[in-house]
Amino acid sequence: MAWNEPGDNQNGGSGGSSGGNRNPWGKRPQQGPPDLDQALRSLQRKFAGLFGGGGKKPPSTESGNGGIGLGVLIAIALAIWALTGFYQVDQAERAVILRFGKFLAIAQPGPNWRIPWPVDTKTIVNIERIDSFKDETRMLTADENMVDISLAVQFRRFDPEKWVFNVRDPDATLSEVSESAIRETIGRSKLEDVLGAGRQKIALDTKELIQGTLNFYAVGIEVTSVNLPDVKVPEQVKSAQEDAIKAGKDKERFAAEAETYAKDILPKARGDAARVVQEAQAYRAQKIADSKGETERFLKLLAEYEHAPAVTRQRLYLETVESVLAKSKKVIVDTKGGGNMVYLPIDKLMEQRSQTRETPRDSIVVTRAPQPVGGDESAEDRRARGTR
Numbered sequence: 001m002a003w004n005e006p007g008d009n010q011n012g013g014s015g016g017s018s019g020g021n022r023n024p025w026g027k028r029p030q031q032g033p034p035d036l037d038q039a040l041r042s043l044q045r046k047f048a049g050l051f052g053g054g055g056k057k058p059p060s061t062e063s064g065n066g067g068i069g070l071g072v073l074i075a076i077a078l079a080i081w082a083l084t085g086f087y088q089v090d091q092a093e094r095a096v097i098l099r100f101g102k103f104l105a106i107a108q109p110g111p112n113w114r115i116p117w118p119v120d121t122k123t124i125v126n127i128e129r130i131d132s133f134k135d136e137t138r139m140l141t142a143d144e145n146m147v148d149i150s151l152a153v154q155f156r157r158f159d160p161e162k163w164v165f166n167v168r169d170p171d172a173t174l175s176e177v178s179e180s181a182i183r184e185t186i187g188r189s190k191l192e193d194v195l196g197a198g199r200q201k202i203a204l205d206t207k208e209l210i211q212g213t214l215n216f217y218a219v220g221i222e223v224t225s226v227n228l229p230d231v232k233v234p235e236q237v238k239s240a241q242e243d244a245i246k247a248g249k250d251k252e253r254f255a256a257e258a259e260t261y262a263k264d265i266l267p268k269a270r271g272d273a274a275r276v277v278q279e280a281q282a283y284r285a286q287k288i289a290d291s292k293g294e295t296e297r298f299l300k301l302l303a304e305y306e307h308a309p310a311v312t313r314q315r316l317y318l319e320t321v322e323s324v325l326a327k328s329k330k331v332i333v334d335t336k337g338g339g340n341m342v343y344l345p346i347d348k349l350m351e352q353r354s355q356t357r358e359t360p361r362d363s364i365v366v367t368r369a370p371q372p373v374g375g376d377e378s379a380e381d382r383r384a385r386g387t388r
């Protein structure tokens with residue numbers, strides 16, 4: 001069929017008075033692909049309407065439908081944005097809320113809401129969890145000995161606001177403060193204290209020093225414990241320091257033994273001193289009493305002497321001779337002519353003082369004079385002997 005035949009108006013295309021003579025290329029086929037230029041122009045008009053651009057306005061029905069769709073999208077976006085502000089804080093946690101980087105509040109445990117990013121931001125801090133870190137370092141003691149220290153520090157973040165704001169890196173600050181504190185404490189301690197019973201006191205002093213420094217900088221960290229799990233001497237100087245430690249222990253042992261000896265001997269010496277003092281006091285009292293007794297006896301004797309001088313002199317003489325003879329050896333010689341002669345060996349008395357006194361002082365040696373040969377003793381001798 002020719003392109004200008006009358007039947008073309010019935011087969012398709014837009015009808016009109018001049019439809020029989022139309023150019024066939026001015027009419028698109030009904031089943032053909034869409035016009036790409038027209039689609040691009042339509043899309044451009046819609047975007048211009050959305051963003052307030054110029055150009056030909058779309059039909060009124062299309063403008064209304066586009067406005068409703070944009071509002072819905074904005075509402076959905078705002079709703080999703082607002083929902084992102086909800087968050088949950090656990091019982092052991094606290095949330096630090098910042099508004100444009102400035103501290104706003106601390107959220108308590110439970111469900112909470114904030115203005116979503118970028119207006120408000122939150123930082124969750126666990127205030128009950130115990131964290132720890134370990135550090136190993138080598139340092140010198142007060143007596144210039146080298147030791148290897150293993151330090152273990154346990155801590156918790158008790159103040160979220162201080163922990164977030166006051167220090168740039170709280171954990172690194174805690175590590176540096178702990179190392180500085182242990183160096184200061186070890187530098188004031190001796191090796192025997194570091195390796196021995198003084199380790200617990202060193203740990204307590206280190207904890208107090210760390211906590212004091214953290215409080216000064218307001219870090220918001222509480223140190224719960226400080227331990228020294230491993231303290232040892234480097235292998236390079238181990239033998240020399242072991243000898244020094246042994247010498248120190250020997251010194252302590254000798255000091256303890258000396259103290260024990262002193263505690264044993266001092267009470268005895270004090271007891272002996274008290275006994276000597278008491279004996280001296282007793283001797284003094286005895287001598288005073290004897291002197292008083294002798295004085296009274298002499299006064300009584302003086303009274304008797306004034307009353308009867310001759311009798312008193314005789315009695316004193318006899319008492320004196322009696323006392324002298326009672327304390328000396330006596331030799332009694334039986335003579336022929338009668339009577340006994342008492343001989344006192346004065347020279348022997350002097351020698352007696354230097355010899356052992358085995359024989360009683362008052363022993364009496366009685367000897368008999370030799371009888372005359374071939375004769376009988378006289379009656380006077382027998383009478384005198386019988387008298388004796």
